[in-house]
Amino acid sequence: MxxxxxxxxxxxxxxxxxxxxxxxxxxxxxxxxxxxxxxxxxxxxxxxxxxxxxxxxxxxxxxxxxxxxxxxxxxxxxxxxxxxxxxxxxxxxxxxxxxxxxxxxxxxxxxxxxxxxxxxxxxxxxxxxxxxxxxxxxxxxxxxxxxxxxxxxxxxxxxxxxxxxxxxxxxxxxxxxxxxxxxHQALAQTHGELEAAHQELQQLHQRALEQERLSSLGMLAAGVAHEINNPMSFVTSNVNSMLRDLRDEPNLSEVMKEYVDDVLPATLDGIKRVNTIVGDLRRFARGDPEAHTSYELDAEVETALRIVHGQLSHVRVEKELGGVGRSVGRPRQLVQVLVNLLVNAGQATASGGLVRIRTRRDAESIHVEVSDTGTGMSEETKRHLFEPFFTTKPSGEGTGLGLSVVHGIVKSHGGHIEVESEEGKGTCFKLRLPLVPPLLQYEPSTDGGMRRRKG
Incomplete structure (x- = not known):
């Protein structure tokens, strides 16, 4: 006492x-x-x-x-x-x-x-x-x-x-x-802790279900892309054959000449675009481990923009590609990074706003900036931005894993990510990636590409 x-x-x-x-x-x-x-x-x-x-x-x-x-x-x-x-x-x-x-x-x-x-x-x-x-x-x-x-x-x-x-x-x-x-106080505290643990367990269970759903959607997307790719191959081949045969005909009517000169070439361009999108989707949705390889960042930016085209239809999109040349990394993972950043930028920006992506290169690194004129973030949000399962989106609209995955991929490449944001004015994500991830036996070549290091 x-x-x-x-x-x-x-x-x-x-x-x-x-x-x-x-x-x-x-x-x-x-x-x-x-x-x-x-x-x-x-x-x-x-x-x-x-x-x-x-x-x-x-x-x-x-x-x-x-x-x-x-x-x-x-x-x-x-x-x-x-x-x-x-x-x-x-x-x-x-x-x-x-x-x-x-x-x-x-x-x-x-x-x-x-x-x-x-x-x-x-x-x-x-x-x-x-x-x-x-x-x-x-x-x-x-x-x-x-x-x-x-x-x-x-x-x-x-x-x-x-x-x-x-x-x-x-x-x-x-x-x-x-x-x-x-x-009694200890029991009440334990009850509160158990209640909090139960709620956290429920949240983790829900997130696990969400992750499983996303994984299943990825597999489904890869399967759908594969199924689309096969008939599109026949369509491409048949339209090409038709165009060649019509061009060999000496006496074509004016209507058929219009098909040869305009309609079929435009159709082939549309088919090529569909095939490109399907290929991007197949490559993006594949779940098998990806090895380091030589890639061109600007081309991966174009891939990411094609994937998220529907998500950015309500805003203006500007791209400033600096011709950064080739570097070494995991291009499919980097496309995932760009897709996440572009989708977040589109979701944060109202209709008529601007989403911009830029690339440039210096002596040792390549740089990517994804900026928007959206709602911006508070200091509290920025402190928790890259934590797993942290999200400011309404329930059911986000898992809170996107930026955590982005952060992990950039770090695994030996890179660095920064964010600048002000509420009401927009956000800018800045990525710096080394030309070659640490410990890999590659170096820049004289032609702007990459080659294995000697010795």
């Missing part, structure tokens, strides 16, 4: 723990005084003195002690009670020539003095000493004086022991209550 919990116990009176004790404590003096009044009936001077003592002690014990307790504490109040009862015992004993009924007040008063503060024994010693001196000095019989003093002492000691036992029980109860409160 701490000091704050123990202090009220040390200063408390038994009456606080046993409210019925006050009733019994007040009934005792009434009975004793009634007996004295009956015994000394007709001796009016004695009765007058006893009545005065009764009134004063009643006022002190019922009203004054409680007032002093509220003002100054239980210790001071008990001292006031002692002084009042001391005066009452001496006056009553002297008036009755220390009749046994008057002596009864002495041990009875000691029962009321048995508090639990540290001055209780000192007050008791003072009380008994003054009563003994006053009694013997006013002619009390020594044997009677000794008998009631001994009765008072041992009555006090027994009462004190009972109070001590009561205090021990009370301290134990308070300690158990404190432990129960701590246990």
């Amino acid at each position: 701490d000091a704050h919990a123990k202090q009220p116990v040390l200063e408390a009176d038994p009456e606080q723990f046993h409210p019925g004790l006050q009733l019994v404590a007040g009934l005792g003096p009434v009975v004793f005084n009634a007996a004295l009044f009956f015994w000394f009936w007709g001796q009016w001077s004695v009765l007058l003195a006893l009545a005065g003592v009764w009134v004063v002690l009643g006022f002190v014990n019922v009203l004054l002690v409680e007032w002093v307790t509220r003002r100054s504490g239980r210790g001071v109040a008990e001292t006031v009670r002692l002084l009042a009862n001391l005066v009452g015992s001496v006056v009553g004993g002297t008036a009755t020539h220390w009749h046994p009924l008057a002596w009864v007040f002495v041990p009875y008063s000691l029962l009321l003095f048995s508090g639990v503060d540290r001055w209780v024994r000192h007050r008791t010693a003072v009380y008994l000493g003054v009563v003994a001196v006053a009694a013997l000095g006013s002619g009390a019989e020594p044997g009677m004086t000794l008998a009631f003093l001994l009765l008072g002492v041992f009555g006090f000691l027994v009462s004190e022991k009972r109070i001590t036992a009561l205090r021990g029980v009370l301290e134990q109860v308070l300690r158990q209550r404190g432990e129960l409160e701590k246990a």
Whole structure:
């Protein structure tokens, strides 16, 4: 038990723990005084003195002690009670020539003095000493004086022991209550942690389902692209054959000449575009591990723009390709990076806004910037931007994995990614990629491409 919990116990009176004790404590003096009044009936001077003592002690014990307790504490109040009862015992004993009924007040008063503060024994010693001196000095019989003093002492000691036992029980109860409160708090905290863990588990389960769905969609996209590729090969071959055959015909009508000159070449361009998109989709959706290879970043940018064309149809798209040449990496992963950044830019930008992608090259690195004129981000969002599963999109519209994956791919290439954003003004992602990822045996060649290092 701490000091704050123990202090009220040390200063408390038994009456606080046993409210019925006050009733019994007040009934005792009434009975004793009634007996004295009956015994000394007709001796009016004695009765007058006893009545005065009764009134004063009643006022002190019922009203004054409680007032002093509220003002100054239980210790001071008990001292006031002692002084009042001391005066009452001496006056009553002297008036009755220390009749046994008057002596009864002495041990009875000691029962009321048995508090639990540290001055209780000192007050008791003072009380008994003054009563003994006053009694013997006013002619009390020594044997009677000794008998009631001994009765008072041992009555006090027994009462004190009972109070001590009561205090021990009370301290134990308070300690158990404190432990129960701590246990309840710990249980409530554990319940809160379990609830939070359960919610997090549900979120992880939902994200796992989302990831599984995305994986399934990727496999489905690859399958669909494969299925489209086969018939498109026949269409391409047949249209090419038709165009060649018509061009070999010497006498074509004006309508057929229009087909040869305009319609079929335009159809072949459309077919070529479909084949290119299908090829991009197949390459992007493949889930097998990708080896490092030589690639041209500007070509991968074009691939990413074709994939996200539908996502950017509501905005203006500007591209500034700096002819960065060839470098080494995992081009399919880099297309994934560009697709994620372009899709995010399109989603953050209102109709009529601008999405821009730029590339450039320096002596050691290639640089890509994807910027938009969209809503921008707060500082709090930027701090958590690359954390897995963090998203500001509404539920069901994002998994919070896109930028985490982007960050991981860029880091795996030995590169660096930065973000600049201001709310209401837009966002710019800046990527720096080494020409060759660390530890790979490639170097730039004189023709702008890449070649294996010698030695």
